[in-house]
Amino acid sequence: MAFSTTVSQRKHIKRKAPRGFLKRVFKRQKPHLRLETSGDLLVHLNCLLFVHRLAEETRMNAFENKCGVIKKEHVQAAAKKLKEYGKI
Amino acid sequence: MAEAMADSYNGDSEPTTRTLLRRVLDTADTRTPRRRRSARVGAQKALLETPSSRRLSSPTKMNVRRHSHRVRSIGRLAHVHTSGNVEEQTPRTLLKNILLTAPESSIMRPESVVKPVPTPQVVQSSRRDSSRGSLELQLPELEPPTTLALGLLAPGRRKQRLRLSVFQQGMDQGLPLSQEPRGNASASSLTSSLNLTFATPLQPQSVQRPGLARRPPTRRAVDVGAFLQDLRDTSLALASPDPGKPAELLAGKAKKVDAHAVSFPNNSSAISGEDGVEPLQDGVDEEAEERMEESLSVSEVMDTTGTQGSVRTEKSKRHREMSEAVEAKEPEGSSGDEDISGRRASPELASSTTEFLQARQPQFLEPALPPSTAVLSSEPLEPLPTRLPPRARTPGPRPRQDPHKTGLSHYVKLFSFYAKMPMEKKALEMVEKCLDKYFQHLCDDLEVFAAHAGRKTVKPEDLELLMRRQGLVNDQVSLHVLVERYLPLEYRQLLIPCAFSGNSVFPAQ
Numbered sequence: 109m110a111f112s113t114t115v116s117q118r119k120h121i122k123r124k125a126p127r128g129f130l131k132r133v134f135k136r137q138k139p140h141l142r143l144e145t146s147g148d149l150l151v152h153l154n155c156l157l158f159v160h161r162l163a164e165e166t167r168m169n170a171f172e173n174k175c176g177v178i179k180k181e182h183v184q185a186a187a188k189k190l191k192e193y194g195k196i
Numbered sequence: 197m198a199e200a201m202a203d204s205y206n207g208d209s210e211p212t213t214r215t216l217l218r219r220v221l222d223t224a225d226t227r228t229p230r231r232r233r234s235a236r237v238g239a240q241k242a243l244l245e246t247p248s249s250r251r252l253s254s255p256t257k258m259n260v261r262r263h264s265h266r267v268r269s270i271g272r273l274a275h276v277h278t279s280g281n282v283e284e285q286t287p288r289t290l291l292k293n294i295l296l297t298a299p300e301s302s303i304m305r306p307e308s309v310v311k312p313v314p315t316p317q318v319v320q321s322s323r324r325d326s327s328r329g330s331l332e333l334q335l336p337e338l339e340p341p342t343t344l345a346l347g348l349l350a351p352g353r354r355k356q357r358l359r360l361s362v363f364q365q366g367m368d369q370g371l372p373l374s375q376e377p378r379g380n381a382s383a384s385s386l387t388s389s390l391n392l393t394f395a396t397p398l399q400p401q402s403v404q405r406p407g408l409a410r411r412p413p414t415r416r417a418v419d420v421g422a423f424l425q426d427l428r429d430t431s432l433a434l435a436s437p438d439p440g441k442p443a444e445l446l447a448g449k450a451k452k453v454d455a456h457a458v459s460f461p462n463n464s465s466a467i468s469g470e471d472g473v474e475p476l477q478d479g480v481d482e483e484a485e486e487r488m489e490e491s492l493s494v495s496e497v498m499d500t501t502g503t504q505g506s507v508r509t510e511k512s513k514r515h516r517e518m519s520e521a522v523e524a525k526e527p528e529g530s531s532g533d534e535d536i537s538g539r540r541a542s543p544e545l546a547s548s549t550t551e552f553l554q555a556r557q558p559q560f561l562e563p564a565l566p567p568s569t570a571v572l573s574s575e576p577l578e579p580l581p582t583r584l585p586p587r588a589r590t591p592g593p594r595p596r597q598d599p600h601k602t603g604l605s606h607y608v609k610l611f612s613f614y615a616k617m618p619m620e621k622k623a624l625e626m627v628e629k630c631l632d633k634y635f636q637h638l639c640d641d642l643e644v645f646a647a648h649a650g651r652k653t654v655k656p657e658d659l660e661l662l663m664r665r666q667g668l669v670n671d672q673v674s675l676h677v678l679v680e681r682y683l684p685l686e687y688r689q690l691l692i693p694c695a696f697s698g699n700s701v702f703p704a705q
Contacts, residue, residue, distance in 0.1 A: 137635070177618050
């Protein structure tokens, strides 16, 4: 075989949720509240979706500017747009 | 011939393999096998009968097995003989070599390696074990060729190993291949009580094949110095909680530090005290000595229980790596702490320090400072009354940010993965900022939702409401769909209730 038949990701993205990190962040922000066990998984899901949306928007901005590289401005514009749509 | 046979028969209460072999050699003719086939077979049959008669007299399972084994081996020998061998080196010669070269071993006692004549002290039940034991025991004594023999004689793998080793021997000795497996099989079965080497008397295999020789395990010498150092440090750490007084603790540390005899100006007692004692805990890092001196002076000057309490907990956190016993300190420190602020700060500090420890171990200087600044910066709960400004600003927010950043970096990586385009570093920093804001907003919203439901715990319903508000979940797309789409299987199982057999649902509602 000249090359592998499978397409491999260059960076192997971890699929694990950083549950400890999420719990810690929540505790730091709202120490008087408690987060349930499954709650932090849903928080992770929310984060994933947020990051997904942000990335999509950023990419669109970059394409519109015909840049091959994502720049700070693209990210900022994407974040603003999401805010006004109510990403919260 | 007959007399010899008779002698051998009479003399031995239980003939050994060696004697059997001798008998075979004696009875078998040197002439070509085919001619004497009938005679030989007859002789061997006689042989078979006699052992069988003897065996039957003392019936044990082992015996029977051995007997059948012998029968089989003898049969094989016969086969070998009958199969015919034209060359000079016959099985006979092979066996003769064996008899010559193999050290005699008593069947019963594995220790007695060399005995002039087979004196069969037979313990039949243990015969097999002892024979094998004798083999194994003789391993270190004999040269590597024995390893080969052992490989040959291992009962389970006899055939496979035989082939290989036999082949190698054939290569060395120029023996024909076809003969050897069979000859070996028979010989090995017969002579399992003997140490067999098919090698001609003087050829150590290892010399020719160094790779086959068993290498002694290479062991690294233990660094005694480092070990003792660690021992001292851990004992110091262990000893410290006993008095339970920070003063004594620090005094103990002070004594240790005295050797270095440096005194540093002390600006901020509390923070530097914390900083100083922390690296003290490590005990291994020389750089931390500076801090230790500071802490020395600090300890003498400062008396706030808060600092000491936090110091204690910090110490305990620090030493977690070194010894488990340190963890006992934690509850000690936290329980003994009178200062609320100290207590409040310490878990956060501790967590931050542990995070930091996990993240970056070699940097000892910085963690000293960061916890203090972390205390300063992350004080939404209860502002510490007697907090002096941090000494150094530059490494300030690091320990707090670093574990935070490592957690965020996970999502930043996901962002760059979703983007599929190269990104500038500034853009990545921007993404981090966005994530920070996002988390803040998220926590606020969850708080509001939980309060609206009259709860103090955030439940998955709150999360679902949040996502609904964001427009991710609507009537077409339910939360479960999103869960299935984005989360890996393990998390899916935890989140989506699934019915199992026996009328049970997991996770339980």
